[in-house]
Each structure stands twice: as structure tokens, then as C-alpha cells.
Amino acid sequence: MDGLRAAFLDRDGTLNVKPPPGRYVTTPDGLALLPGAAAAVARLNQAGWVTVLVTNQRGVARGLMTEAALRAVHRRLLALLAAEGARLDALYSCVHQKESCGCRKPLPGLFLKAVADNPAIDLSRSVVIGDEETDVLAGKAAGTRAVRLAPPGTPSTADHLATNLPEAVNWLLTAGTARSPSYPGVRGDDVRLGEERNLPAGHPNVSGEPQDLCSADRLMDSS
Ligand SMILES: [Mg+2]
Numbered sequence: 001m002d003g004l005r006a007a008f009l010d011r012d013g014t015l016n017v018k019p020p021p022g023r024y025v026t027t028p029d030g031l032a033l034l035p036g037a038a039a040a041v042a043r044l045n046q047a048g049w050v051t052v053l054v055t056n057q058r059g060v061a062r063g064l065m066t067e068a069a070l071r072a073v074h075r076r077l078l079a080l081l082a083a084e085g086a087r088l089d090a091l092y093s094c095v096h097q098k099e100s101c102g103c104r105k106p107l108p109g110l111f112l113k114a115v116a117d118n119p120a121i122d123l124s125r126s127v128v129i130g131d132e133e134t135d136v137l138a139g140k141a142a143g144t145r146a147v148r149l150a151p152p153g154t155p156s157t158a159d160h161l162a163t164n165l166p167e168a169v170n171w172l173l174t175a176g177t178a179r180s181p182s183y184p185g186v187r188g189d190d191v192r193l194g195e196e197r198n199l200p201a202g203h204p205n206v207s208g209e210p211q212d213l214c215s216a217d218r219l220m221d222s223s
């Protein structure tokens with residue numbers, strides 16, 4: 001059986017309004033979803049993609065917020081998504097200082113941890129979606145395809161540029177399928193990219209509650 005497709009989603013600037021440079025979302029009330037973001041995640045859910053949050057949150061290492069505060073922000077994120085029928089299957093956060101770990105994007109550690117926790121994920125059939133080139137580089141290092149949320153013409157090694165998450169998901173679920181055979185650059189091996197199917201019933205690491213974070217970064221309550 002083919003492995004599962006995962007959509008690795010950046011957080012700030014992809015799912016929610018991005019704080020100013022050097023600032024962090026430190027309280028649940030500080031988190032605001034971007035327009036259409038929840039609906040886009042719901043489309044991924046319905047199409048059978050595993051949805052995995054991968055986020056750098058160095059504000060923890062800098063002492064600007066606690067891990068408990070980050071957990072509270074993520075509970076709020078899940079609640080806002082759930083209110084629109086959307087779900088994240090797993091959340092992974094790097095809470096470390098620069099150059100002190102293997103999981104701060106552009107390094108691929110968060111992606112690799114996700115696969116270690118759910119070996120059914122096939123990175124070669126997966127994608128990262130993020131607003132920064134470090135998201136793209138992390139996905140490429142892990143072996144995924146990449147969609148960068150950036151204006152047309154932005155220099156990037158991404159496979160595709162989109163202006164927001166809804167557009168990125170629309171591209172993901174239509175490019176390379178019979179529904180949009182004219183997409184330029186589609187090759188034969190891309191033909192199943194947008195295939196929609198249901199997750200295998202009862203897969204232990206996919207259905208149900210979001211999985212734990214990095215072992216060092218358990219930022220979601222297990223309850
Ligand atoms: Mg971002």
C-alpha cells in the first residue's frame with residue numbers, strides 16, 4: 001500500500017496572523033486565524049491528508065513565553081479550527097535557540113519526528129506549506145515537495161508559489177489530477193498528487209487526538 005500523504009503546515013503566517021518580527025503569539029487571545037485557513041485545513045482532512053503542524057517557537061528559549069503558554073495557544077488553535085470542522089493530526093514545535101538543535105527549520109527534525117511517530121507517512125508523497133523559505137528548505141531536506149506562500153515572482157526553491165493557504169490547498173488537491181490536466185510542469189509521477197481517499201480505518205497514529213510533540217517538546221496535553 002502506498003504511504004500516507006502528509007501536509008506539513010507552518011503556523012505563523014500560514015494558519016494564523018503572523019506577529020511582528022521578534023514577537024510571538026504568547027496568549028490564546030493573541031491567535032487569529034487567517035481568512036480561509038480553517039476551511040483549507042478541513043479540505044485537507046476530507047481529502048485524506050495527514051495534517052501536521054511544524055512551527056519554530058524560539059520565544060520559549062528566549063524566555064518570552066513558557067511551554068505552558070505555548071500549549072494554551074495551541075489549544076486555542078485547535079479549538080478555532082474545530083469550530084470550522086478542521087483538525088490537525090499532530091503538532092510539533094521547536095522551542096530551541098538557533099543552532100542548538102536539529103529541529104529548528106530549515107532543519108528537518110520536526111518532519112523526521114513526525115515520521116518516526118507515524119511511519120505510514122511517505123515523505124515523497126507529502127508537502128510542506130509555509131510562508132518562509134526556511135519552511136521550504138526544511139521540507140526539501142526531509143524529502144517533501146514544497147509550496148511557499150509568497151507573492152508571484154518571489155525567488156524560491158518551492159515547487160509552487162501561492163498567495164495563501166486556501167490557494168495552496170486548491171493547487172495541491174487539483175494539480176496533477178485528471179481534473180486539471182493542463183497544469184504546467186505536471187509529470188506522470190505526479191498524477192496521484194491530488195488523489196482523494198479515506199484514511200485506513202483505525203490507523204493508530206492518525207485518527208483521534210493530536211499526537212505528542214517532539215519528545216523534548218511535549219506542547220500538547222495528552223488529554
Ligand atoms: Mg511562518
Ligand SMILES: [Zn+2]
Pocket residue numbers: 093094095096101102103104
Ligand atoms: Zn529545535
